[in-house]
Amino acid sequence: xxxxxxxxxxxxxxxxxxxxxxxxxxxxxxxxxxxxxxxxxxxxxxxxxxxxxxxxxxxxxxxxxxxxxxxxxxxxxxxxxxxxxxxxxxxxxxxxxxxxxxxxxxxxxxxxxxxxxxxxxxxxxxxxxxxxxxxxxxxxxxxxxxxxxxxxxxxxxxxxxxxxxxxxxxxxxxxxxxxxxxxxxxxxxxxxxxxxxxxxxxxxxxxxxxxxxxxxxxxxxxxxxxxxxxxxxxxxxxxxxxxxxxxxxxxxxxxxxxxxxxxxxxxxxxxxxxxxxxxxxxxxxxxxxxxxxxxxxxxxxxxxxxxxxxxxxxxxxxxxxxxxxxxxxxxxxxxxxxxxxxxxxxxxxxxxxxxxxxxxxxxxxxxxxxxxxxxxxxxxxxxxxxxxxxxxxxxxxxxxxxxxxxxxxxxxxxxxxxxxxxxxxxxxxxxxxxxxxxxxxxxxxxxxxxxxxxx
Amino acid sequence: xxxxxxxxxxxxxxxxxxxxxxxxxxxxxxxxxxxxxxxxxxxxxxxxxxxxxxxxxxxxxxxxxxxxxxxxxxxxxxxxxxxxxxxxxxxxxxxxxxxxxxxxxxxxxxxxxxxxxxxxxxxxxxxxxxxxxxxxxxxxxxxxxxxxxxxxxxxxxxxxxxxxxxxxxxxxxxxxxxxxxxxxxxxxxxxxxxxxxxxxxxxxxxxxxxxxxxxxxxxxxxxxxxxxxxxxxxxxxxxxxxxxxxxxxxxxxxxxxxxxxxxxxxxxxxxxxxxxxxxxxxxxxxxxxxxxxxxxxxxxxxxxxxxxxxxxxxxxxxxxxxxxxxxxxxxxxxxxxxxxxxxxxxxxxxxxxxxxxxxxxxxxxxxxxxxxxxxxxxxxxxxxxxxxxxxxxxxxxxxxxxxxxxxxxxxxxxxxxxxxxxxxxxxxxxxxxxxxxxxxxxxxxxxxxxxxxxx
Numbered sequence: 090x091x092x093x094x095x096x097x098x099x100x101x102x103x104x105x106x107x108x109x110x111x112x113x114x115x116x117x118x119x120x121x122x123x124x125x126x127x128x129x130x131x132x133x134x135x136x137x138x139x140x141x142x143x144x145x146x147x148x149x150x151x152x153x154x155x156x157x158x159x160x161x162x163x164x165x166x167x168x169x170x171x172x173x174x175x176x177x178x179x180x181x182x183x184x185x186x187x188x189x190x191x192x193x194x195x196x197x198x199x200x201x202x203x204x205x206x207x208x209x210x211x212x213x214x215x216x217x218x219x220x221x222x223x224x225x226x227x228x229x230x231x232x233x234x235x236x237x238x239x240x241x242x243x244x245x246x247x248x249x250x251x252x253x254x255x256x257x258x259x260x261x262x263x264x265x266x267x268x269x270x271x272x273x274x275x276x277x278x279x280x281x282x283x284x285x286x287x288x289x290x291x292x293x294x295x296x297x298x299x300x301x302x303x304x305x306x307x308x309x310x311x312x313x314x315x316x317x318x319x320x321x322x323x324x325x326x327x328x329x330x331x332x333x334x335x336x337x338x339x340x341x342x343x344x345x346x347x348x349x350x351x352x353x354x355x356x357x358x359x360x361x362x363x364x365x366x367x368x369x370x371x372x373x374x375x376x377x378x379x380x381x382x383x384x385x386x387x388x389x390x391x392x393x394x395x396x397x398x399x400x401x402x403x404x405x406x407x408x409x410x411x412x413x414x415x416x417x418x419x420x421x422x423x424x425x426x427x428x429x430x431x432x433x434x435x436x437x438x439x440x441x442x443x444x445x446x447x448x449x450x451x452x453x454x455x456x457x458x459x460x461x462x463x464x465x466x467x468x469x470x471x472x473x474x475x476x477x478x479x480x481x482x483x484x485x486x487x488x489x490x491x492x493x494x495x496x497x498x499x500x501x502x503x504x505x506x507x508x509x510x511x512x513x514x515x516x517x518x519x520x521x522x523x524x525x526x527x528x529x530x531x532x533x534x535x536x537x538x539x540x541x542x543x544x
Numbered sequence: 545x546x547x548x549x550x551x552x553x554x555x556x557x558x559x560x561x562x563x564x565x566x567x568x569x570x571x572x573x574x575x576x577x578x579x580x581x582x583x584x585x586x587x588x589x590x591x592x593x594x595x596x597x598x599x600x601x602x603x604x605x606x607x608x609x610x611x612x613x614x615x616x617x618x619x620x621x622x623x624x625x626x627x628x629x630x631x632x633x634x635x636x637x638x639x640x641x642x643x644x645x646x647x648x649x650x651x652x653x654x655x656x657x658x659x660x661x662x663x664x665x666x667x668x669x670x671x672x673x674x675x676x677x678x679x680x681x682x683x684x685x686x687x688x689x690x691x692x693x694x695x696x697x698x699x700x701x702x703x704x705x706x707x708x709x710x711x712x713x714x715x716x717x718x719x720x721x722x723x724x725x726x727x728x729x730x731x732x733x734x735x736x737x738x739x740x741x742x743x744x745x746x747x748x749x750x751x752x753x754x755x756x757x758x759x760x761x762x763x764x765x766x767x768x769x770x771x772x773x774x775x776x777x778x779x780x781x782x783x784x785x786x787x788x789x790x791x792x793x794x795x796x797x798x799x800x801x802x803x804x805x806x807x808x809x810x811x812x813x814x815x816x817x818x819x820x821x822x823x824x825x826x827x828x829x830x831x832x833x834x835x836x837x838x839x840x841x842x843x844x845x846x847x848x849x850x851x852x853x854x855x856x857x858x859x860x861x862x863x864x865x866x867x868x869x870x871x872x873x874x875x876x877x878x879x880x881x882x883x884x885x886x887x888x889x890x891x892x893x894x895x896x897x898x899x900x901x902x903x904x905x906x907x908x909x910x911x912x913x914x915x916x917x918x919x920x921x922x923x924x925x926x927x928x929x930x931x932x933x934x935x936x937x938x939x940x941x942x943x944x945x946x947x948x949x950x951x952x953x954x955x956x957x958x959x960x961x962x963x964x965x966x967x968x969x970x971x972x973x974x975x976x977x978x979x980x981x982x983x984x985x986x987x988x989x990x991x992x993x994x995x996x997x998x999x
Contacts, residue, residue, distance in 0.1 A: 189885075189887070190785070191781060191784075191785060191885075191886065191887035192885040192886055192887050192888075193784075194885070214787055235730060236730045236734075238728050238730075242727070242728060243727075246705070246727075247728060247730075249734065249737070250701070250705055259978065263974040263975075263977070263978060264974060265972070265974055265975040265978055266971075266972055266975055267975065269883070269950075269951070269952040269970075270885055270950040270951070270952075271883040271884065271885055271915065271916050271917075271950075271951055271952055271955070272697070272698075272701075272883075272915045272916070273693050273697055273702060273883050273912070273915045273916075273917045273952070273955035273956060274883060274952040274954070274955060275690060275691045275693075275702075275741045275954050275955065275956060275957070275958050275959075276952050276953050276954050276958075276959060276963075276967060276970050276971060277959065277967065277971050277975070277976070277979050277997065278738055278741070278742055278746075278979045278982060279691075279704065279734075279737045279738055279740065279741055279742075280738075280975070280978070280979070282704070282734045282737035282738070283733055283734055283735075283737070283738050285734065286730045286733070286734055287733055287734075291733075303786075303787035303788075303789065304787070306787070326646060329646075329648075330645070330646060331758075332669055332758035332759070332761065333758075334758065371830075372829075372830050372833060374827075374829045374830065374833070375826075375827050375829065375830055378827060378829070428724070428726040428727075428728050428729060429726065430644075430646075430647040430649070430725055430726055431646065431647055432644070432646035432647050433647075457728070460726065460727045460728045461726050461727070461728075462726075462728045495724075495725040495726075496724070496725070496726055497724040497725075497726055497728070497729040497731050498731050499729070499730050499731050500726070500728035500729060500730065501728060501730060502730070503730050503731075504730075504731060504732065508731075512731060512732065515724075515731050516721075516731060516732050517720075517721055519718040519719060519720055520718075520720040520721055520722065520732070520735070521732070522718070523714065523718060523720055523735070523985065523986070524732050524733045524735070526985045527733060527982060527985055530978065530981045530982055530985055531978070542732065
């Protein structure tokens with residue numbers, strides 16, 4: 090419980106409309122897309138780096154847990170105030186302070202939405218490549234905290250590849266400036282990327298210098314339907330062996346397709362058991378070459394049919410149909426985002442089918458196949474204790490398979506609270522101990538997002 | 545001086561052909577391309593991570609400075625054994641352990657030459673983009689330690705953009721594994737990029753998982769001659785405002801061109817006072833479009849002539865002519881590699897001329913203009929005390945100008961020993977203190993490359 094003394098000091102830092110202490114108000118900051126609920130005892134809405142600093146300083150004095158959050162769209166529980174204390178919402182730090190097309194740079198505060206950055210860049214012919222599916226309503230600060238990916242990462246990379254520098258307040262209460270404003274720079278340690286993906290455990294990002302990329306002049310795509318997942322996986326490997334890199338290469342398995350059929354019986358051919366949606370971008374001349382090469386790589390014994398799709402709305406129609414259905418089943422799924430090397434996808438997808446059968450747990454698998462990044466969803470009834478126990482065992486075996494195939498437990502969601510029990514499967518004890526020691530340097534009193542990321 | 549006890553223990557770790565203690569043998573490991581000389585008292589040549597670990601452990605017990613080095617091509621003094629002790633040469637860790645074109649990955653030991661990686665990747669249609677001018681004889685370990693750049697960084701980025709994971713031995717003597725084998729991964733802190741560019745002060749990299757990029761199917765280019773540096777700088781800004789990103793955009797100023805004229809009187813038109821060499825890569829169709837757009841951006845009132853160049857040998861002829869001349873004047877130059885935002889290049893290049901005039905110090909400036917990365921060379925006679933004093937003042941003002949223009953002190957050389965007196969101009973005290981605290985976590989006894997990078 091926050092002491093009256095602490096609360097009085099907190100009230101002296103912020104006007105009343107930027108400090109919530111009523112539990113009803115605080116409740117909206119108790120959850121994120123992990124669907125767990127941990128109400129904070131106060132929610133703060135700083136507008137400046139100085140205000141962030143003053144809140145961090147006060148929480149240090151009183152050793153109060155402080156959990157930064159963007160827009161709460163993360164799925165790994167990174168922004169949950171698990172230990173109560175104070176939530177620090179960055180949603181009102183909304184200024185885009187620099188739009189500099191000549192240097193291909195935008196400087197933003199952390200609360201700015203990903204979409205707002207895209208809107209600011211587009212008139213100049215640029216975009217910012219990270220595109221998590223939440224891009225329309227997730228914030229830059231949250232994108233940075235998780236090093237968010239998305240479907241276009243296969244060509245453009247993830248968040249860490251598109252940030253030049255940061256300003257931040259460490260857990261200790263130091264204001265730091267990392268990186269630079271230019272596309273090259275090797276002065277000192279790369280603290281920029283150390284903060285990116287650190288899930289609010291090291292510092293609170295108060296400003297980001299983002300590197301822009303020219304918008305492609307054209308986009309096209311194709312869809313490919315397969316009679317089985319094995320031939321579809323073989324096609325993914327063949328496509329990713331081409332010199333032409335697709336701008337997106339998304340996969341839907343039989344479980345995903347059946348979920349869609351349940352709502353839209355006419356949308357899909359009955360014999361399609363696995364499907365690819367492939368986007369290509371670049372100059373219109375290159376696109377026709379790339380599409381032809383990729384179409385050729387799609388062909389194998391299991392291909393039912395493949396077709397070029399001129400507009401992206403048609404291309405993504407099936408994937409978009411899946412999203413609300415996934416939300417409907419959300420309370421009844423265990424949602425993971427593992428990655429395996431692309432060439433290991435056939436073995437991995439085959440292994441998933443075997444594990445589903447072994448543990449009698451239905452699954453729905455889809456995702457960013459061009460990066461080997463598969464969203465594995467185990468469908469469960471939470472009140473069926475036996476099924477939940479089987480699902481937990483199944484999940485542990487899925488992770489073991491991922492590690493055996495030289496993969497990683499999370500491609501874009503992060504560890505947060507959801508995966509911390511498993512991080513030791515991937516990261517050895519010495520490396521984990523080093524990460525914890527770095528955490529202590531940034532945050533000696535362990536006030537910033539305490540308990541997250543580590544087992 | 546190394547004690548007989550320490551030396552005896554060191555001898556127990558390595559066979560005699562992999563341990564030098566004779567000062568004559570050690571002398572070859574006393575210098576790098578910074579041209580300073582600090583002989584180590586012993587040179588070790590480990591072959592395995594375990595041997596690296598045993599040397600680190602021994603140096604920790606005896607608190608002996610340990611300076612890792614690749615092939616000694618760095619220009620900032622990062623590999624100089626300034627405090628004596630033991631040099632740890634990684635030049636015999638020469639295995640490429642994995643060539644995995646299906647996953648676009650090569651795994652190497654640190655002593656492998658950059659060129660050897662290119663040779664291993666090329667048969668599969670791939671390359672590894674970092675291309676410092678020393679690529680033929682610099683090692684991957686050194687490229688990583690400095691986050692090396694090169695002319696193609698304007699399109700492809702620098703070393704930190706092309707590494708998936710590392711194995712390393714920290715200064716404390718922990719064996720750590722960072723990153724992953726896949727193109728996406730957000731499990732734990734990004735220690736991979738923390739080590740890249742850390743100049744051997746945190747850990748000794750013993751293995752690197754490199755991300756490959758498809759070779760472009762074609763390359764072309766053009767040269768553009770200008771009557772003055774101002775119009776040339778304007779053209780750089782115009783080119784970098786295009787959506788077509790050149791694969792290299794190199795600049796030579798009047799000083800550079802005059803140096804070339806001194807040796808090759810016929811190579812250059814007499815009225816050229818600034819010059820661009822521009823390379824474009826991609827599909828042959830795209831190249832003709834890009835070249836036309838870039839050629840158009842080259843046109844302004846100061847353009848003397850521009851011409852397309854079909855083969856890269858002709859394109860780089862002038863730049864290649866400059867290299868040996870720079871080596872000839874090397875003892876008489878102060879060599880920097882500052883970066884300014886591209887749009888600030890006109891003001892920066894103008895400022896350089898004014899500073900040269902103000903301090904009466906001749907300079908030669910050239911470099912990777914597409915990144916705003918300019919190699920500033922002040923030409924001095926080291927025995928002329930007055931000129932050296934003027935050059936030092938001039939250099940300090942050059943750095944001040946760079947910082948004022950929102951630039952950075954080093955784009956690809958690093959801090960090493962050469963720039964540590966200046967790092968405080970760019971990095972504030974709190975951020976520097978944090979970097980030093982991170983150094984203490986990795987290397988509590990300060991044995992790894994002590995004294996480097998920090999003021």
